[in-house]
Every structure is written in C-alpha cells, then in structure tokens.
Amino acid sequence: xxxxxxxxxxxxxxETLLPALEELEAAFAEACLxxxxxxxxxxxxxxxVGRPTPLTYAKRLSNHIGMNIWxxxxxxxxxxxHKINNAIGQILLARRMGKNRIIAETGAGQHGxxxxxxxxxxxxxxxxxxxxxxxxxxxVNVERMRLLGADVIPVTTGSATLKDAVSEAIRDWxxxxxxxxxxxxxxxxxxxxxxMVRHFQSIIGAEARQQILEEKGRLPDVIIACVGxxxxxxxxxxxxxxxxxxxxxxxAYGRGDSENAASIAFGLPGVxxxxxxxxxxxxxxxxxxxxxxxxxxxxxxxxxxxxxxxSTGRVxxxxxxxxxxxxxxxxxxxxxxxxxxxxxxxxxxYLDKYGQTHKGHTVIVNLSGRGDKDLHTVLGSDL
Amino acid sequence: MISEAIKNTPRAIIPYITAxxxxxxxxxxxxxxxxxxxxxxxxxxxxxxDPMADGPVIQKASKMAxxxxxxxxxxxxxxxxxxxxxxxxxxxxxxxxxxxxxxxYKTMDRLKACGVSGLIVPDLPSDPxxxxxxxxxxxLDLIRLVAPTxxxxxxxxxxxxxxxxxxxxxxxxxxGTREHIPEGLRQQIKHIKSMTNxxxxxxxxxxxxxxxxxxxxxxxxxxVGSYLVEKIIGSPNPADAISTAFLSLIE
Numbered sequence: 001x002x003x004x005x006x007x008x009x010x011x012x013x014x015e016t017l018l019p020a021l022e023e024l025e026a027a028f029a030e031a032c033l034x035x036x037x038x039x040x041x042x043x044x045x046x047x048x049v050g051r052p053t054p055l056t057y058a059k060r061l062s063n064h065i066g067m068n069i070w071x072x073x074x075x076x077x078x079x080x081x082h083k084i085n086n087a088i089g090q091i092l093l094a095r096r097m098g099k100n101r102i103i104a105e106t107g108a109g110q111h112g113x114x115x116x117x118x119x120x121x122x123x124x125x126x127x128x129x130x131x132x133x134x135x136x137x138x139x140v141n142v143e144r145m146r147l148l149g150a151d152v153i154p155v156t157t158g159s160a161t162l163k164d165a166v167s168e169a170i171r172d173w174x175x176x177x178x179x180x181x182x183x184x185x186x187x188x189x190x191x192x193x194x195x196m197v198r199h200f201q202s203i204i205g206a207e208a209r210q211q212i213l214e215e216k217g218r219l220p221d222v223i224i225a226c227v228g229x230x231x232x233x234x235x236x237x238x239x240x241x242x243x244x245x246x247x248x249x250x251x252a253y254g255r256g257d258s259e260n261a262a263s264i265a266f267g268l269p270g271v272x273x274x275x276x277x278x279x280x281x282x283x284x285x286x287x288x289x290x291x292x293x294x295x296x297x298x299x300x301x302x303x304x305x306x307x308x309x310x311s312t313g314r315v316x317x318x319x320x321x322x323x324x325x326x327x328x329x330x331x332x333x334x335x336x337x338x339x340x341x342x343x344x345x346x347x348x349x350y351l352d353k354y355g356q357t358h359k360g361h362t363v364i365v366n367l368s369g370r371g372d373k374d375l376h377t378v379l380g381s382d383l
Numbered sequence: 384m385i386s387e388a389i390k391n392t393p394r395a396i397i398p399y400i401t402a403x404x405x406x407x408x409x410x411x412x413x414x415x416x417x418x419x420x421x422x423x424x425x426x427x428x429x430x431x432x433d434p435m436a437d438g439p440v441i442q443k444a445s446k447m448a449x450x451x452x453x454x455x456x457x458x459x460x461x462x463x464x465x466x467x468x469x470x471x472x473x474x475x476x477x478x479x480x481x482x483x484x485x486x487x488y489k490t491m492d493r494l495k496a497c498g499v500s501g502l503i504v505p506d507l508p509s510d511p512x513x514x515x516x517x518x519x520x521x522x523l524d525l526i527r528l529v530a531p532t533x534x535x536x537x538x539x540x541x542x543x544x545x546x547x548x549x550x551x552x553x554x555x556x557x558x559g560t561r562e563h564i565p566e567g568l569r570q571q572i573k574h575i576k577s578m579t580n581x582x583x584x585x586x587x588x589x590x591x592x593x594x595x596x597x598x599x600x601x602x603x604x605x606x607v608g609s610y611l612v613e614k615i616i617g618s619p620n621p622a623d624a625i626s627t628a629f630l631s632l633i634e
Contacts, residue, residue, distance in 0.1 A: 011509040012435075012479055014436040016555055018509055018537065157442055163433065170435045175556040177532060270480045271506065272423035272433060284455045285484030286432040 003191025007307035010192040013274045020177050025192045027097045032199070037092065045089050045203060048121070048227065049078045051085075055203075055211035055364070056181030056198060065355035068362040072208045074232065074369060077112050081341065082204060082232045083185055087114035089116060089200030091181045099181035103127045105169040107134055108230070108296035108343065109141025109161030110369055111185030117149035126150040129168045131161040134295050159289040162299045166273050186229025187303035190274030194234075194303050201235025208364055210240040216362065220325055222354070224247040225366035227317065227345040228297035228362040229259065230306045232368035246316075248354070250346045252292035253319035261290040263302040264310045264317040267268075277304040278367070292376060293322035294342035298368075324349040326383050327373060342370035342377065370378060385472045385547035387525050387580040388423050389604045394594065396633055397531065397584060399476065399608030400439065402427050402446035404558035404615055407461045413469075413615070414623040418469040420629050423604055426503065427465075429458065431478035431530040435522070436478075437504040438559025440609035444616060452573070455481065459493060466498030474501035474526065479508075485489035488517050497525045501547045502526065506529050526550050529575055531565070537577060548582040549575055553589070559609045569601045595632050607632060 003009050011021055045051040053076050058069040074082035087104075094102060102119050104126070106112030107343050112128040119126035123220040128145055135142050145152050158164040166189075173182045187197040194263055212220055225233035227249035254260035263278040270279035271286060280288040280300040292298040309315040313358040320328075325342055328349035333339045340348055344367045353363065371378070389395045398417050402410050410427070415427050430445035437445070454633065466473050476496055482490040482504070491514075494502060501524035511525075518525035524547030529538055532555060542549065551572055554565050568585065575583050582615050585598045586606030600606050611628055618624035 003509075010505040012503055013540075014530070014550060015508075015528045016532050018530075019532045019534060112553075158432065158446070167433050167435045171438070171557045215441075268484060269477075270539055272480065273435065274506070278481070281480065281484065283484070284453075285481035286449060287480075352430070 001286055004072055006275050006311060007269070007274050008304035008307040009191055009194060011274060012271045012276065015192050016174050017176060018342040020166060020173070021190055022191070024051050025099070025142045027093060028192055028196050029154065031093055031096060037096070038308040041323065043315065045085065049084050049088065050076065052207045055208055055215065058336050061332065064067040064335060065351050066359045067141050067355045068128040068353065069351065070212060070361070070362070070364045071367045072204060072236065072364055073339065073367055075338070075344070076206060078338065079117050080372065081110040081114065082201060082235065083111040083114035084117065085203055085235070086197050087118040087183060088113065090196070091118040091124070094181035094183065095122060097131055099179060101125045101127070102183050102244040102329060103129070103169050103180055104183045104185060105129045105162065105165035105200065106185065107165065107298060108294070109134065109138040109145065109373060110296060112150065113141050113144050113148070115185070115325070116148035116185050118146055120148045127153050127172065127173070128152050129165040131159070131165050132156045133160040134162065137377060143230070149362060155366045162295070163202050163272070163287065170273065176276045184244045185231065187231045187305060188229040188273060188275060188277070188301060194275065194305055197231050198238055198305065201231050202238040204232065204235040204366065205237060205239030208236060219243050219245050220364045221361040222248060222358070222363045222367070224250060224347045224350055224354070224363060226249045226250045226297060226343050226368060227302060228252065228299050228343065230303040232238060232366050233303055234303060236366045241314065246348065249315050249317045250320050250350045252294060252346060253289040253321040254296035255322060259291040261300065262319055263300060264306065265319055265358070269307070272301045278310070280355055293325060294346060296341070297346065304355050307351065318350055320346040320349040323334055326378065326381050329378055330383065331366045338367070339371035340367055341371045342374045344368045345371070384475065385581050387422050388472050389548055389584065392421065394599060394633055395398060395584070395604030397424045397426055397604055397606045398422050398611050398629060399426040399428060399606055400615065401430055401444040401448050401612055402458055403451060403453035404444045404612070405621060406451060407457055411461060411465055413625050414465050415469060415628045418471040418620050419528060420626065420627070422471055424472040424474055424475050424500070426474045429481050430477040431481055434478060436557055437502060438557040438609060440560070440613050440616070441558050444612045445615065462497040462499065463480050472500035473498070474503060475499050476503040479504050479506050487514060491517055491523055492521060493580050495521045495543060500524055503550065503600065511544065516547065527549035531571060532557055538575060542579045542581070543552065545581060548584050550606065551583050551585050551602065553563060553574055553585050553587045557586065558587050560613065561588035564588065564594050564597060572602045575622060590634050
C-alpha cells in the first residue's frame with residue numbers, strides 16, 4: 001500500500017493536512033525526476049555543506065577495540081551534524097513549491113540549527129518549535145538558532161520535549177497550511193516524510209559505500225548507527241540494504257528498563273505523529289515519557305522503515321545506556337581527538353560489546369554529529 | 384439513530400466533553416445534564432496524551448483527565464451505564480492509538496456493545512476502508528471529518544464512507560474557541576450538502592450563541608467543544624457550570 005513499509009507508515013493525519021501531504025508527495029516525486037533539482041542539491045552539498053565528508057580510519061580506537069573502525073564524519077558537515085543534508089534538500093523543495101514560511105521541530109537543536117541555517121541562506125522565515133526542557137539542556141543551540149534569525153518557540157505541553165515539539169509543529173501546520181512548509185527533521189511522520197528524509201540522507205550511505213570500496217576494495221562487515229527517529233541510520237543503511245553487510249541500529253537505553261527511549265526494544269506498534277510504528281506506550285495507548293542523555297534520541301517513536309527493518313530482521317537493534325554513551329564520548333575524545341555528539345556516542349559505545357566477539361572485523365560507524373552542544377551535560381556528569 | 388436525532392432536534396447542538404474530566408463519575412453527571420437539556424447527541428472524548436488536532440483547552444483537559452487516573456477499563460465500565468441511562472445518542476471520539484492498542488475491531492465491538500452510536504477518529508488512516516466496513520457491519524456510525532482544504536473528489540470519497548452525520552471542520556486549524564466564524568463557511572457547507580443526504584454539522588471554534596445561531600441557518604447542527612470544556616476545567620461544580628453554559632447556547 002502507498003506510503004507503507006509492510007504494516008508500518010501510512011498517513012494518519014487530520015483531514016485538513018491530507019491535501020498538503022498530497023501536494024508534497026507530488027512535488028517531491030517531480031523533484032526526484034528533475035536532474036536540475038538533483039544538481040542543485042549536489043552543488044549545495046559540495047560547496048555549502050562541505051561534502052563529501054571523510055571516512056576516517058580510527059587507528060587508536062581500532063587498536064583499543066580490536067576491530068578495523070572507520071568513522072563516517074557527518075560531524076564535519078556545516079552546522080556539525082547530518083541534519084543539514086535533509087534541511088537543504090527540503091528547503092530547496094519548499095522553494096520549488098513556493099512556500100515562504102518554514103516551520104520545524106527540534107530536540108537536540110541540531111535539526112533546528114540546520115533548518116535555521118538553510119532559512120538564513122535563502123532568506124526565508126523560520127519558526128522552530130522546541131520543548132522547554134530541551135531548551136534548558138541545549139541552550140547553545142537555541143542561541144545559534146536565534147542568531148540565525150529563527151523564531152524559537154518553547155513548547156511547554158506534555159513532557160516538553162521532542163514529541164511535544166512535533167505535535168506543536170503539526171498544529172501550526174494545520175493552521176497555516178496554505179503558505180507553510182513543515183520541514184520535518186527525522187525519518188518519522190506521515191508519508192512522504194520517511195522516504196523523503198531517507199532520500200536526502202542517503203548521500204551518507206552512498207558516499208560511505210564508495211569510500212570504503214576505494215580505500216579497502218571491499219565492503220565492511222558491519223555498519224553501526226544510532227537510532228532516535230532514525231534519519232542518520234536510514235541514510236547510512238539505505239546504500240547497504242542489498243549487500244551482505246550486517247546492519248546495527250543502536251537505541252537509547254537511558255537509565256534502564258523503565259526510563260529509556262528504545263521504541264523498538266520496548267515499544268509496541270501504534271500511531272503517533274501521522275505514522276504507524278513501534279511506540280513506547282502504556283496499556284491504554286497513552287504515549288510514555290522517555291529519557292535519554294542524548295536529546296536527539298529522546299523520542300517515544302521511531303521511523304516506520306526502521307520498524308519494518310526490525311520486523312524483517314534485516315537490521316538488528318541494540319541497546320546502549322546513558323553511562324555507556326558517556327564512556328564512549330570520553331573514549332573517542334581521548335583516543336582520536338574527536339568529540340562525538342551524545343547521540344553518536346551511542347553508536348560508538350556499542351563497539352565495545354560487539355568487538356568482543358568480532359575481532360578483526362571491519363566496521364563503519366556513522367558519526368552523525370559533533371559533541372560541542374553536549375559539553376554542559378558531559379561536564380555535569382559524574383564520570 | 385444519530386442522523387434522526389439531529390434531524391428531529393430543532394436546534395441541534397452536539398456538546399463535546401472530555402471523559403474523566405474531572406472524574407468519570409462527574410462525566411456521568413454532565414452527560415445526564417446535557418441529555419436533559421436537549422443535546423442532539425453527546426460526543427465524549429477519550430483523553431490522549433498527544434492530541435495533535437486539539438488546541439490548548441482540550442490539550443489541558445486531556446492531560447488533567449489522564450493525570451487524574453483515566454483508564455480505558457474504567458471508561459468502558461462507566462460507558463455502559465451512561466448509554467443505558469439516556470436516550471440521547473452517545474458518540475465516542477478518540478485518536479486512533481488508544482483504540483488501536485487492544486485491537487481496533489475489538490474496541491469497536493466493545494463500543495457497540497456498550498450502546499455507543501457513533502465513533503469519530505481525527506487521525507484515521509487516509510484510506511480507512513477496513514474500519515468503515517467494520518463500522519458498517521456492526522452498525523456503529525463512523526463519522527468522518529471534511530476540512531476546508533478537502534477537495535471535491537476527496538469529499539466524495541469521504542461521504543461514501545461516512546455515517547451518522549458529516550463533521551464539517553469550520554477552520555484550518557486545531558480545536559479551540561474563536562471570535563468569528565470564518566467567511567466562506569456557508570458556501571463550504573452548501574457544497575457538502577449538495578453531495579449528501581446526511582446531516583452536516585459544523586465544529587471547531589463554535590464558542591458563542593451568535594455562532595450557533597448563524598451556523599444553524601445553513602447547517603444541520605453544531606458541535607461545541609472547547610467552549611464547554613473550558614467551563615468544566617477548574618469549576619467546583621462541573622455539572623452546574625456546563626448546564627449554565629449549554630443553556631446559554633441552546634435558548
């Protein structure tokens with residue numbers, strides 16, 4: 001069925017938004033067939049974002065773990081994370097559609113910063129919804145967005161985190177649907193967002209695949225990426241789905257069984273924000289509040305394609321808790337001189353366990369963002 | 384049954400209330416008051432943690448009800464009694480996740496068994512044929528929403544899979560009280576009515592007697608939610624508060 005990955009995905013939205021989704025779907029399909037659009041996207045990726053990002057061999061980390069570890073350096077993108085790939089892609093689409101007002105949600109603030117950056121670049125009005133809890137713990141990104149000219153609106157409803165920011169962005173969109181483009185930052189939400197976000201993020205996997213083949217003349221044994229909504233992971237995985245490469249998504253195990261953000265491990269299928277996917281919910285279908293030290297992973301749902309990839313077994317999803325992520329943050333900082341975002345630290349952290357049984361294997365880890373934004377959290381930790 | 388009730392009520396107002404606000408016992412009292420005051424039907428909302436189609440009032444009401452310990456089991460337990468105690472048709476409104484959690488068909492059967500007449504789901508899948516077929520088979524009216532942005536071909540599709548009445552959304556936006564009813568609403572309703580024999584009722588933003596008067600000159604009924612729910616929130620005597628508010632609309 002259209003817009004579904006197996007039983008997951010779909011369009012579960014207020015009727016008011018359905019025509020807007022159809023318009024978006026048509027515009028996106030048209031853009032995909034337009035060579036000029038692709039060229040425009042590629043040129044911004046190269047000259048503005050700084051792509052291709054390097055694939056760095058992490059020598060000291062490799063020695064430490066006992067594997068051959070390559071890092072896909074999305075942290076080196078302009079604005080410091082993979083989010084800019086999607087923000088530029090979608091803003092080019094919004095311009096094509098004649099929309100002059102951009103709204104976005106943000107958790108860690110990375111997608112908000114990327115969107116505010118793209119809006120500054122094109123001179124478009126930008127409104128970013130952000131949970132008031134996230135505003136507190138990611139203050140630097142809030143200041144960055146404001147400097148870039150975005151209007152950051154605190155969301156105080158619900159748990160005042162990413163899920164509530166998404167709900168509020170949807171409410172804005174329903175109200176201002178005529179002139180507004182909703183620039184969703186993860187591979188979640190109603191169709192066509194999951195495939196659109198994957199499309200713009202697939203540049204990560206396409207580059208990494210080519211780079212490892214050039215460097216090593218062979219594919220890696222395994223790829224590891226962190227999964228919140230799952231946009232960096234799906235962008236990376238998309239190039240390797242048909243290859244004999246093990247794919248691992250790492251979910252945030254937070255403080256343990258009762259306080260985490262691991263929707264695939266602990267959730268059940270349900271509908272939130274317009275799509276059916278694994279969802280952390282109680283017995284009555286109320287959405288549970290989540291916890292992760294990494295705000296970008298602190299979301300009760302996950303992209304529908306990940307739910308499908310989990311159900312088919314093509315990708316395995318593993319758990320890393322707050323403390324393990326922090327340890328990995330320090331490890332990569334000291335061994336490689338690279339400070340990873342706490343989100344990406346989850347992917348790094350899983351190497352420790354995986355490496356014990358896979359000595360000598362070649363792995364690519366998607367280093368989705370840099371950790372400057374997390375210094376406050378890291379320095380405040382007891383490690 | 385719902386469509387007859389609307390047609391047979393000269394001033395057809397459908398009040399919306401949030402279940403469990405402030406408690407399920409008081410919801411029962413409110414329902415009985417609204418029924419005795421001549422509501423055409425009563426819409427009862429299952430509170431949801433993430434109501435993306437709702438404005439601040441219903442968001443707050445939902446949170447209060449959940450924080451006060453709302454549970455689906457208690458709700459169904461009370462629902463039986465509510466439906467049995469009044470002749471006014473009861474319509475249940477729920478976001479899809481709470482009714483999907485224990486199986487959507489099973490939940491629909493359960494609603495029907497309680498005596499519920501209709502079901503409204505603001506985030507139905509874009510093609511809800513299976514759900515419509517089930518509703519049709521068990522005789523539970525699946526009430527569909529038509530928005531100001533809905534194009535004619537889609538409206539026709541919706542009307543083919545709509546029972547009870549057509550819920551015409553008055554504005555682009557979320558639920559909540561508003562100063563004015565939008566221009567063009569009359570035309571929008573006329574357009575929908577030209578395509579269906581079902582009653583067409585207007586909801587979202589209806590918040591004063593003047594709105595009700597105006598809308599009833601061209602629509603078959605109105606749904607009033609946030610305006611009434613606001614009166615319940617924080618009132619020491621919700622049944623009295625809603626009685627006064629509802630009377631001011633219906634007189």
